[in-house]
Amino acid sequence: MQNKVDVAVMIGSGVPPSLRALGQNACWVVLVNGEPRGTAFASRDEAQACRAAWQALLRLEQSGSLH
Structure with a gap:
């Protein structure tokens, strides 16, 4: 299976409160197969x-090196 890894931008209310408090x-978030991974x-x-x-x-993982 081919995995897709993207970076998406979140603006306004999508920004976590901790970052909004800092102005x-x-x-930006990382998406793996469309699902957010990690932090903003x-x-x-x-x-x-x-x-x-x-x-x-x-x-x-795909090459089997982690198994």
Whole structure:
């Protein structure tokens, strides 16, 4: 099965209260097969780094290296 890993932006009321309290009006989340994974990120760069980590992990799982 091919997994899809994306970064999505959340704006306004979709931003967690903890980030809104810091003045963030937008945040980024990592989606694996459409499901959110981990936390909301204050920067797109942080979310992209998490996306890359998920992609690496899923490649290892697919290759059987984690079994």
